[in-house]
Amino acid sequence: MQSDVTDALTSAFFEEWARVGFAALSLERVAKNAGAGKAALYRRWSSKVAMASDLLSKVGLTLFELPDTGSLEADLLAFLLSLRRVLRHRIIQRVTLDLLAEIAREPALERAIRPFQEARRKRVKTVIDRAIARGELPMTIDRETAADFMVSALYWRLVVTGGRSDRRHLKTLARMTAAAISAASR
Amino acid sequence: MQSDVTDALTSAFFEEWARVGFAALSLERVAKNAGAGKAALYRRWSSKVAMASDLLSKVGLTLFELPDTGSLEADLLAFLLSLRRVLRHRIIQRVTLDLLAEIAREPALERAIRPFQEARRKRVKTVIDRAIARGELPMTIDRETAADFMVSALYWRLVVTGGRSDRRHLKTLARMTAAAISAASR
DNA sequence: TTTCGTCGGAACGGTTGCGTTCCACCGCGA
DNA sequence: TCGCGGTGGAACGCAACCGTTCCGACGAAA
Numbered sequence: 001m002q003s004d005v006t007d008a009l010t011s012a013f014f015e016e017w018a019r020v021g022f023a024a025l026s027l028e029r030v031a032k033n034a035g036a037g038k039a040a041l042y043r044r045w046s047s048k049v050a051m052a053s054d055l056l057s058k059v060g061l062t063l064f065e066l067p068d069t070g071s072l073e074a075d076l077l078a079f080l081l082s083l084r085r086v087l088r089h090r091i092i093q094r095v096t097l098d099l100l101a102e103i104a105r106e107p108a109l110e111r112a113i114r115p116f117q118e119a120r121r122k123r124v125k126t127v128i129d130r131a132i133a134r135g136e137l138p139m140t141i142d143r144e145t146a147a148d149f150m151v152s153a154l155y156w157r158l159v160v161t162g163g164r165s166d167r168r169h170l171k172t173l174a175r176m177t178a179a180a181i182s183a184a185s186r
Numbered sequence: 187m188q189s190d191v192t193d194a195l196t197s198a199f200f201e202e203w204a205r206v207g208f209a210a211l212s213l214e215r216v217a218k219n220a221g222a223g224k225a226a227l228y229r230r231w232s233s234k235v236a237m238a239s240d241l242l243s244k245v246g247l248t249l250f251e252l253p254d255t256g257s258l259e260a261d262l263l264a265f266l267l268s269l270r271r272v273l274r275h276r277i278i279q280r281v282t283l284d285l286l287a288e289i290a291r292e293p294a295l296e297r298a299i300r301p302f303q304e305a306r307r308k309r310v311k312t313v314i315d316r317a318i319a320r321g322e323l324p325m326t327i328d329r330e331t332a333a334d335f336m337v338s339a340l341y342w343r344l345v346v347t348g349g350r351s352d353r354r355h356l357k358t359l360a361r362m363t364a365a366a367i368s369a370a371s372r
Numbered sequence: 373t374t375t376c377g378t379c380g381g382a383a384c385g386g387t388t389g390c391g392t393t394c395c396a397c398c399g400c401g402a
Numbered sequence: 403t404c405g406c407g408g409t410g411g412a413a414c415g416c417a418a419c420c421g422t423t424c425c426g427a428c429g430a431a432a
Contacts, residue, residue: 001377001378001379002378002379005378005379019291020209020291021209021287021288021291022209023206023207023208023209023210024209026418026419026420027419027420027421028418028419028420029419031380035380036379036380037379037380037381037382038380038381038420038421038422039378039379039380039381039422039423039424040378040379040380042421042422043378046421047420047421094287094290097283097286097287097290098287100283100287100346101207101280101283101284101286101287102207104280104283105206105207142358145339145343145355145358145359145362148339148342148343148347149339149362149366151342152338152339152341152342152343152346153331153334153335153338153339155338155342155346156334156337156338156341156342157331157334157338160286160338160341161334169331172328172331172370173331175369175370176331176335176366176367176369176370177366178369179365179366179368179369180335180362180363180365180366180369181362182365183361183362183364183365183366184358184361184362187407187408188408188409191408191409212388212389212390213389213390213391214388214389214390215389217410221410222409222410223409223410223411223412224391224392224410224411225392225393225394225408225409225410225411226408226409226410228391228392229408229409232391233390233391
């Protein structure tokens with residue numbers, strides 16, 4: 001099969017997803033907007049959910065490694081910069097919002113994004129473990145809740161409220177998150 | 187018009203919304219599940235968006251006043267308890283997720299929930315202002331980002347990840363959030 | 373040059389929900 | 403007792419999209 005057709009269908013799919021939402025997404029329009037026929041689409045994927053699952057699991061969000069900066073706060077800033085790079089994209093914002101709502105009804109989608117969740121979890125865990133190894137954090141820390149803080153504030157600002165995040169905001173965020181995590185021990 | 191029919195249609199609407207999502211929501215099914223005819227529904231509302239807007243703006247989320255407890259952390263705990271009461275409901279979780287995605291496409295919905303956003307913002311602002319008045323926080327604090335922290339972690343845990351939040355978690359959250367906010371000044 | 377697979381495009385029957393209209397029924401106030 | 407308005411329910415024509423099938427065109431490999 002011709003890969004340029006596959007690519008056109010792929011990007012049309014996400015454009016359309018961001019525009020009208022997953023439930024209202026029509027494969028007929030996707031094919032049309034890609035300048036392709038429906039046959040070409042159905043030859044590759046059997047249904048909307050199958051197409052979404054396949055594409056989601058293939059999207060190569062190349063995450064750079066986060067080098068050890070020597071302090072929790074600087075590590076957090078690097079992590080937040082990396083997270084912001086992803087969450088700033090308009091299409092990713094829309095698709096993420098839609099995806100979260102859809103996952104509750106379509107378990108196949110959750111399976112498809114599991115690799116991403118695990119990659120994120122691993123990066124989060126790395127930052128915390130480094131801080132513990134440095135002695136900045138006690139081993140008794142509530143890692144789960146600390147992990148929540150590392151993501152939630154930026155997600156809230158960029159995706160939920162649709163707000164902005166400049167470098168100063170990110171620095172404040174890193175400082176506040178470090179303070180919060182330091183208070184997570186019992 | 188008979189109010190019991192209106193009530194039946196209202197609760198069927200939200201049930202259906204939580205079950206299939208806003209885009210896939212069919213007014214035909216809503217009427218059927220309410221044990222009503224389509225005519226009764228269309229006599230009250232002219233469309234799906236109109237119905238959602240009207241119902242959302244009428245839902246009486248009676249928020250209790252938050253008494254001054256004497257400290258930022260205790261105020262935060264009271265706020266989080268109040269927020270958890272709302273975010274724990276299954277239907278509210280689903281509808282909220284769906285609503286956030288839909289707002290990007292349907293401005294009328296944003297207008298409908300604006301009163302809630304403002305009520306929440308006011309409560310958040312009150313807690314911070316009290317802490318400033320007490321001298322717990324400097325006046326130079328980044329209120330916007332502090333407000334983000336008050337909501338985002340619990341929202342992330344309960345709504346996004348579908349996790350739980352017991353009393354101990356809430357106490358940890360209050361402690362961490364207080365620490366974060368205290369670090370929000372520049 | 374022939375062959376073979378994919379291409380874009382059009383059409384198929386079937387399903388679903390839209391918004392509207394009509395119907396017989398029922399309960400309440402005059 | 404009558405009349406009227408709201409009721410549940412069925413049906414209407416219309417539009418969109420589903421998943422499938424068929425077509426002639428095109429291009430690369432043999």
